[in-house]
Amino acid sequence: xxxxxxxxxxxxxxxxxxxxxxxxxxxxxxxxxxxxxxxxxxxxxxxxxxxxxxxxxxxxxxxxxxxxxxxxxxxxxxxxxxxxxxxxxxxxxxxxxxxxxxxxxxxxxxxxxxxxxxxxxxxxxxxxxxxxxxxxxxxxxxxxxxxxxxxxxxxxxxxxxxxxxxxxxxxxxxxxxxxxxxxxxxxxxxxxxxxxxxxxxxxxxxxxxxxxxxxxxxxxxxxxxxxxxxxxxxxxxxxxxxxxxxxxxxxxxxxxxxxxxxxxxxxxxxxxxxxxxxxxxxxxxxxxxxxxxxxxxxxxxxxxxxxxxxxxxxxxxxxxxxxxxxxxxxxxxxxxxxxxxxxxxxxxxxxxxxxxxxxxxxxxxxxxxxxxxxxxxxxxxxxxxxxxxxxxxxxxxxxxxxxxxxxxxxx
Amino acid sequence: xxxxxxxxxxxxxxxxxxxxxxxxxxxxxxxxxxxxxxxxxxxxxxxxxxxxxxxxxxxxxxxxxxxxxxxxxxxxxxxxxxxxxxxxxxxxxxxxxxxxxxxxxxxxxxxxxxxxxxxxxxxxxxxxxxxxxxxxxxxxxxxxxxxxxxxxxxxxxxxxxxxxxxxxxxxxxxxxxxxxxxxxxxxxxxxxxxxxxxxxxxxxxxxxxxxxxxxxxxxxxxxxxxxxxxxxxxxxxxxxxxxxxxxxxxxxxxxxxxxxxxxxxxxxxxxxxxxxxxxxxxxxxxxxxxxxxxxxxxxxxxxxxxxx
Numbered sequence: 018x019x020x021x022x023x024x025x026x027x028x029x030x031x032x033x034x035x036x037x038x039x040x041x042x043x044x045x046x047x048x049x050x051x052x053x054x055x056x057x058x059x060x061x062x063x064x065x066x067x068x069x070x071x072x073x074x075x076x077x078x079x080x081x082x083x084x085x086x087x088x089x090x091x092x093x094x095x096x097x098x099x100x101x102x103x104x105x106x107x108x109x110x111x112x113x114x115x116x117x118x119x120x121x122x123x124x125x126x127x128x129x130x131x132x133x134x135x136x137x138x139x140x141x142x143x144x145x146x147x148x149x150x151x152x153x154x155x156x157x158x159x160x161x162x163x164x165x166x167x168x169x170x171x172x173x174x175x176x177x178x179x180x181x182x183x184x185x186x187x188x189x190x191x192x193x194x195x196x197x198x199x200x201x202x203x204x205x206x207x208x209x210x211x212x213x214x215x216x217x218x219x220x221x222x223x224x225x226x227x228x229x230x231x232x233x234x235x236x237x238x239x240x241x242x243x244x245x246x247x248x249x250x251x252x253x254x255x256x257x258x259x260x261x262x263x264x265x266x267x268x269x270x271x272x273x274x275x276x277x278x279x280x281x282x283x284x285x286x287x288x289x290x291x292x293x294x295x296x297x298x299x300x301x302x303x304x305x306x307x308x309x310x311x312x313x314x315x316x317x318x319x320x321x322x323x324x325x326x327x328x329x330x331x332x333x334x335x336x337x338x339x340x341x342x343x344x345x346x347x348x349x350x351x352x353x354x355x356x357x358x359x360x361x362x363x364x365x366x367x368x369x370x371x372x373x374x375x376x377x378x379x380x381x382x383x384x385x386x387x388x389x390x391x392x393x394x395x396x397x398x399x400x401x402x403x404x405x406x407x408x409x410x411x412x413x414x415x416x417x418x419x420x421x422x423x424x425x426x427x428x
Numbered sequence: 429x430x431x432x433x434x435x436x437x438x439x440x441x442x443x444x445x446x447x448x449x450x451x452x453x454x455x456x457x458x459x460x461x462x463x464x465x466x467x468x469x470x471x472x473x474x475x476x477x478x479x480x481x482x483x484x485x486x487x488x489x490x491x492x493x494x495x496x497x498x499x500x501x502x503x504x505x506x507x508x509x510x511x512x513x514x515x516x517x518x519x520x521x522x523x524x525x526x527x528x529x530x531x532x533x534x535x536x537x538x539x540x541x542x543x544x545x546x547x548x549x550x551x552x553x554x555x556x557x558x559x560x561x562x563x564x565x566x567x568x569x570x571x572x573x574x575x576x577x578x579x580x581x582x583x584x585x586x587x588x589x590x591x592x593x594x595x596x597x598x599x600x601x602x603x604x605x606x607x608x609x610x611x612x613x614x615x616x617x618x619x620x621x622x623x624x625x626x627x628x629x630x631x632x633x634x635x636x637x638x639x640x641x642x643x644x645x646x647x648x649x650x651x652x653x654x655x656x657x658x659x660x661x662x663x664x665x666x667x668x669x670x671x672x673x674x675x676x677x678x679x680x681x682x683x684x685x686x687x688x689x690x691x692x693x694x695x696x697x698x699x700x701x702x703x704x705x706x707x708x709x710x711x712x713x714x715x716x717x718x719x720x721x722x723x724x725x726x727x728x729x730x731x732x733x734x735x736x
Contacts, residue, residue, distance in 0.1 A: 097519040153649075162669040163509065163516040164649075167642035303509050303517065303524075303550035347502045347547035353522065 029234060030426040033419050036227040040246070040415040043220040047250065048408030050216045051257055054209035055401040058261060059394065061202040062268055066390040068128055069195035070276060074383075075123050076188040077283035079140070082116040083184065084290035087176045090151045091297035092357070094158055094169050101357040109151075116144065123187070133190050140183045147172050147180070166301060173298060199272055206265045210258050217254030220411070221247060227419070235422060242418030246411045253407050260396040267393035275386025282379035285324050289333075289371055292316050296337055300344065300353055310341075329367075329374035336364040473574050473684045475586040476694055477734040478702035485541030493696040494539055497566055503539060505532045506551035506559050506568035506688075510642035512665030513720045515570055517550075524548050527661070527720040531588055531687070531704075532569040534712060538703045552639045554619030557581050560690045567700065568688035571659055573621045583697040584686030586732025588704050588713070591659040592679025593622055596648070596666055604677045606630045606657060615644035615653035622658035625681045645670060659683045664724055684730070701732060708732075 089109035096102030120141050127134045150172035157165030224247040231240045295313035299306035317334065324330075336355070343352035358365035488494035497503050507528055508515035515528040533543035549565050556568045560582050571591070574584045595614070597603045606614070610632035616623040618637040626635050636653050638644050645666045647653040656666060663675045687704075689697045707713045708729035717727060 097522060157669065158519045160669075161518050161520045163512055164642045164645045164666075164669045165519065166510055166517070167640060167646045171643070171646055303548055347504075349548070350522065 028426075030423045032230065033227075033423045033426075036223065036230070037415055037419045037423075039223050040220070040227065040419075041412045043216065043223055044250075044408040044411040044415070047213075047216040047220050047411070048404045050209075050212040051253070051404030051407075052401045054213055054261065055257070055397045055404065058202075058206060058209060058264060059397055059401075061198065061205065062264065062390065062393050065195065065198050065202065065268065065272075066387070066394075069191060069198050070279075070386070072123075072126065072128050072191040073188060073195060073280065074283065075119060075126070076184055076191055077280065077287065079116065079119050079123065080181070080184045080188070081283060081287040081290065082112055082119055083144075083176055083180055084287045084294065086112040086116055086147075087173055088290045088294045088297070090154070091169065091173060091294050091301065094154060094165070095297050095300055095353060096357050097158060099357075099359075101359050113148065120144065128191075128194065133187055136183045136187045136190075140180060140187075143175060143180050143183065147175055150175070169301070170298070173294065195276075199268070202268065203265065206261060210261050213254060213257050213261070217250055217258075220250045221254070224250065224415075227415075231419075231422060235425075240418045240422075242414040246414035246418070249407055249410055249414075253403065257397075257400055257404070260400060264393045264396040267389050267396065271386050271389035271393065275382060275389050278382035279379065279386050281323055282375060282382050285320055286372070286375045286379060288316050288320050289330075289368075289375055292320070292337075293368055296340065296356060300340070300349070300356060303349065313337075324378075327374060329371040333367045333371040336367040340364060471733050472576050472579065473584075473587045473686065474733040474735045475584055475686065475701055476698045477736055478705050479698050482538070482699070482702045482706070485538055488539060489695075492699075493566075493693045494699055497539055497696075502545045502547045503532075503536045503567075504547045504549060504565045505535075506549045506556060506565040506570055507532060508570045508641070509548075509550040510640045511571060511662050512668055514661055514665055516665070527589070527716060528569040528571065530716040530720070531707075531713075532567070534707050535567065535687075535700055535703050538699070538706075552619075553617040554639070556688060560688050563690060566689070566693075566696070570688075571662055571683075572685055572688050573659075573683045574686040575621060578688075582691055583689045583694065585689065585697060585700045586704055586734065587684040587686055587730045588708075589661070589685040589717075590727075590730045591661050591683040591685055593625055593657060593681040593683060594660045594663055594675055594677055594679055596656040596663045596673050596675050597654070599672045599674050601655075601674075601676075603655065606633065606677075606680060609633045609655050609657075612654040613652070615647050615656045616658050617641055617644065620658065621681075621683065626657055629680065641666065645673075648673065661721060661724065664721070701734070704732065 086109060089105045089112055093102045093105035093109055096105060120137065124134075124137050124141065127137065150168045154165045154168035154172060157163075157168060159165075224243055228240055228243050228247070231243070232238060292313050295309045295316070299309040299313070302309060320330065340352045340356050343349075343355065354360055355364050483489055483494070486498070488498045507524060509517040509524060511526065511528075514526040515524065516526050517523070518525045532546065536546045537543040539545075549559065551559055551565070551568060551570055553570075556570060556572060557578065559565045560568055572578075572584070573591075574587060578584070595603065595606060595609065597609075603609055603612075606626065606629050610630060612633060613636045614626050614630075614633045615636040615638060616626055617640060623635060623637055626633055636644075636647060638647060641656075641658060641662050644653060644656040644658070648656055648666075649670060656663065660675065660679060667673050667675050687700050689700060704713075707716075708731075713729040717729075721727075
C-alpha cells in the first residue's frame with residue numbers, strides 16, 4: 018500500500034490520482050464528522066429538553082400538587098360542613114386527581130435508576146396514607162369529633178416531613194442529571210466543532226494544494242470543479258461551526274434563563290400554597306399556631322428573596338395580615354370567615370390572584386425555555402443530510418476536475 | 429342578678445369559718461398585692477383564699493389585674509380544643525364547647541357580666557405553663573392537674589374537678605391496669621402528669637408521647653399505640669369518639685384540676701376562687717357537670733381548701 022502510494026507520487030498523473038483519492042477520503046471524513054456531530058448534538062439537546070428538564074418539572078409539579086392538595090384539605094377542614102367548604106372540596110378532588118396523573122407519569126418515566134424509583138414508589142404509598150388520614154379527618158370533623166383535627170394535623174405534617182423530602186430527593190437526582198447532561202453537552206459540543214473544523218480545514222488545504230499544482234503544471238489558472246468543491250467545504254464548515262456554536266449559546270441561554278426561571282416559578286407556586294396552608298393551620302390551631310406563623314414568615318422571606326414582591330403577593334399578604342389582626346384581637350369567627358370568603362371574597366380572591374399571577378409567570382418562563390430549545394434545534398435543521406450530500410458533491414466535483422487532467426497525461 | 433346575689437350569700441357561708449378566725453378581711457380585699465406564695469401546707473390543692481366581697485361585674489377594683497382585663501375588653505383563656513366534652517372545637521358550630529369552656533365562661537361573666545367576652549387560645553399540655561409565664565393568657569382551664577412542682581412556677585385556683593388517671597385499651601383487650609401493659613406502647617401527652625405517672629408506675633411500659641390527647645387516639649387507631657393513659661374524663665371523651673375502645677380499671681392516680689394563673693397575679697387567683705366558690709354553691713357547677721360529664725355518674729363539686 019505504502020509502496021503504491023510512493024509510486025503514484027513519482028509521476029504527475031500519479032500525483033493527481035493520489036490527490037483525488039485523498040480528497041474523496043477527506044470528504045468522507047468531513048461528512049462523517051459533520052453528520053455524527055449534528056446527530057449527537059441534536060440528541061444531547063433532546064435529552065436536556067425532553068428528558069432531564071421534564072423530569073425536574075414533573076418533580077416540582079408533584080410538589081406543587083401536594084401542597085395544593087394540602088391547602089385544599091386544610092381549607093375544607095376549616096370550613097367544616099358549611100357551604101364555604103364546597104369549593105375547597107372540589108379543589109381537593111381536582112388536585113388529588115392531578116397528583117395521581119403526575120405520579121403515574123413519574124413512575125412510568127424513571128430516568129435515573131433505583132433511587133428515583135424507590136422515592137417515587139414511597140411517595141405514592143405516602144400519598145395513599147395521606148388521603149386516608151384526610152378522609153378520616155373529614156369524617157370525624159363532620160361528626161363533630163375533635164380527633165378529626167388531629168388526623169388533619171398528622172396528614173399535613175406528613176406532607177412536610179415525609180413527602181417533601183422524597184420529592185426533593187427526586188428533584189435533586191434530576192437536577193444533578195441535568196447538570197451532568199449539560200456539562201457533557203458543552204464539552205462534547207466543543208469537540209464536535211473542533212472535529213468539523215479540522216476535517217474541513219484539511220479538505221480545504223488539500224483542495225488548495227491540488228488547485229495550485231494544476232495551475233502551475235498545466236497552465237490553467239483555475240480548475241472550476243475544484244474551486245466549486247472548495248467553496249462548498251468552506252461554506253459548509255463555516256455554516257456548521259457557526260450553527261453549532263449558536264446552538265450551544267441557545268442551550269446555555271435556555272439553561273441559564275428559561276430553565277432557572279421555570280424552576281423558580283414552579284417553586285414559588287408551591288410555596289404560595291404552602292403559605293396558604295400555614296394560614297389555615299394557624300387558624301385551626303386557635304391562638305396556639307405560633308409555629309405556623311413562624312413557618313409562614315420564613316417561607317414569605319424565602320419567596321421574596323426568590324421572586325421579589327410582586328403586587329399579587331403584596332395583596333395576598335395584606336389580606337393575611339387582616340385575618341391575623343382579627344384573630345389576635347379575639348375575633349376568630351370573623352378571621353375564619355374572611356379566610357373562607359364568607360361575606361367578603363377579598364381574601365379568597367387575593368389568593369386566586371396570587372396563584373394566577375404565578376401560574377402566568379410560570380407559563381411565560383416555560384415558554385421562553387422551550388422557545389430557546391426550539392431555536393437551538395433549528396440551528397442544525399437538515400444539517401446532517403447536507404453534510405452527506407456535500408461529501409458526495411465534493412467527491413464528484415474532484416473527480417470531474419481531476420479525471421480529464423489525468424486522462425490528458427495518459428493520452 | 430339573682431344568681432349573683434345567691435352566689436354572694438353562698439360564698440359568705442363557705443367562708444364563714446375562715447373569715448371569723450382570720451379577722452383580717454382587709455388582707456383579702458381585691459386591691460393589688462405583692463407576689464407571695466401561699467403559706468406552706470401539706471394540702472397541695474390549697475389556694476389563695478377568695479375575697480370576702482366579690483366585686484360586681486364591670487366594676488373591677490382599680491389597679492387590680494381584673495381591672496386590666498376589664499379595660500382590655502376580653503379575658504384571654506388557654507384551653508384544650510381537642511378534649512371531647514371538656515374543651516373542644518365543635519366543627520358543627522365552630523364554637524369551643526365542654527366542661528372547662530363553661531367553667532372559663534363563668535369567670536368572664538363575673539368580670540364583664542358577659543360570658544362571651546373571651547379570647548380563646550388553644551394550648552397543648554406542654555405549652556400551658558410557658559404561656560402563663562409569658563403573660564400570653566390570663567388563665568388556663570385545660571384539665572390542669574394541681575401539683576407541687578407546677579405550683580413552684582404558677583398559681584392554681586382551688587380544685588374545680590377531681591379526676592383520676594385510668595387506661596383506654598382496645599375493645600377486645602384483657603388489660604385492666606397499667607401493670608398489664610408491660611412491653612406495650614402506652615400513649616400520653618408530652619409534659620403531662622399522666623406521662624410521668626406511666627413511667628413511674630410501670631417502667632416496663634413503652635411511653636409514646638404526643639402533643640395532644642387526640643393525637644394519642646390517632647396513634648391508637650393507626651395501631652401505633654396499644655393503649656392511652658390519662659385522666660378518666662379525657663379518656664371518656666376519647667372513647668366516645670371510638671367505639672372500638674374502652675376505658676378500664678380503677679383510678680390509679682388522683683388528678684385534682686385547678687385553673688392556672690400567673691404567679692404574680694395573686695389578686696386574680698383569689699378572684700377566680702371566688703367565682704368557683706359561687707358556682708359550686710349556686711348549682712351552676714352541677715349544671716355544667718351534668719351537661720358535659722354526667723355520663724360518668726353523679727358527682728358533687730369538690731371542696732376548696734385555702735391558705736392566706
